[in-house]
Amino acid sequence: MNAKLSRFSGLTLCVLFNLLTLPVVEHLLSDNGNQLGYSNRAVAQTTEEQIARSVYKKVSPAVVTVKDGKGHGSGFVVSQDGLIITNAHVVEESPSVVTVEFADGRKLPADVLGFAKGGLDLAVLKIHRQNNLQTLALATLGSAEVGDRVFALGSPLDPRYKDTFTQGNITRINKSDGVIQHNAPIYGGNSGGPLLNTKAEVIGVNTSIIGAPGKLNTGMNFAIPVSNVRSFIAAAKKGNLSPISTLKKPSQESEIVSISLNGQDINGNFSQENGFANLYVFQGKAGQKVIIEMTSKTMNPFLSLYQLVENAEGKQSNLITENDDRGAGDFNSQIATTLPADGIYVIEAKSSTGRQSGDYSLRATANP
Structure with missing residues (x-):
């Protein structure tokens, strides 16, 4: 009996000890966990980090910097034998052969095969004598939705910053043309690079931003949707390409608007749809003092003033300032x-980069 009682008492003490110490242990673990930074949120963050790291590792070997000796952009490989997609505006003034640089430092020549028709801002390059390049997969049509997490990879601002990886979310999808608006930071040089989902699939091609003076990125960034990319790749494989860029030129983007030098405010806008430069013409007099102002809250304005002259070689535009x-x-x-003289003068209004979107106000005044 005493032995049984002893064993019973021991068991009871063990149970009591467990009941009493369990909350204490949990509390200690909780305190230690908080001190070490452990939490449910941390676990979630770790999962998000794992996804981001996985996407980066999958896509980095297939994303390139496109160089033509005058500037650079980004691009990505879509076939093992060397087809590369980029923006038309990245290579529209390039020679027929450009250089593509991979994240590991490899540099290879690539032919500019051609451009998308209909003004679509896409071009295709070709690296020759390749058959085992790593490629990016294209997402299913219609799979991207507002709120989705997205990633961008490319060479912002300078080729030295190649392989820069950023992330954000889709903030809007244009219902008319499917253009994806997102807030993953991109800058000049990211053009032609991929916009990716959490499966490391291409959902779009980063093409333009709306930037504000003194602030390189406002979180309003735009990508051509994968539906256009798929159609363009299919056309490229059939040879259905334009030999020259079909993007609108400044002279085509808007009519030349006649203005008076009376200080009246003129409001304008730049966008992928409307073009990235506007022209204004006025009749000037020799010795006339002219002040032209262009202001904007969403981009960095740039003004040029030309004089139209006619000589034996025909009509020409001479840059005044x-x-x-x-x-x-x-x-x-x-x-x-x-x-400097009586005649016709033209004001060219654009952004400092030549391809920023945004609203602006223009005013021109003159003293006789």
Whole structure:
């Protein structure tokens, strides 16, 4: 009996000990966990980090920097034998052969095979004598939705920053053309690079941004949807390409608008649909002092003033002056000049990069 009682008492003490110490142990574990940074949120973050790392490792070997000696952009491999997709505006003024540089430092020549028809901002390059390049998979049509997590990879600002990986979310999808708006940070040089989903699939080609003066990225970034990319690749494989870029040129993007030098505000807009430069014409007089101002809250304005002249070689436009920033810390543009002769003058209004989207206001005044 005493033995049984002893064993029973021991069992009871063990149970009591467990009941009493379990909350204490949990509390200690909780305290230690908090001190070490462990939490459910941390676990979730770790999962997100794992997804991001997985996407980067899968796609990095297939993303390239496209160089033509004058500038650069980004691109990505879509076939093992060397087809590369980029933006038309990246290579529209390039020679027929450009250089593509991979993340591991390899540099290979690539032919500019051609451009998309109909003004679509896509071009295709070809690396020869390749048969085992790593490629990017294209996402299923219609799989991208607002709120989805997305990733961008490319060479922003300078080729030295190749293989830069950023992330964000889809913030809008244009219902008319499927263009994807997102907030994964991209900059000049990212053009032609892929926009990816969490499966490391291409959902779009990064093409343009809306930037504000003094702030390189506002979180309003745009990508051509994968539906257009699929159609373009199919056309490229059939040889159904344009030999030259079909993007609108400044002279085609808008009509030349006649203005008066009376200080009236003129509102304008740049976009992928409307073009990235506007022209304004006025009749000037020799010795006339002209002030032209261009202001914007969503981009960095750039003004150029030309004089139209006619000689034995025909009609020509001579650059009189141009201006990027009005002053230190002021990204708006202003031209103040004295006209050299009677005649017709043209104002070209655009962004400093030539392809920023956004609204602006233009004003031109003159003193006799």
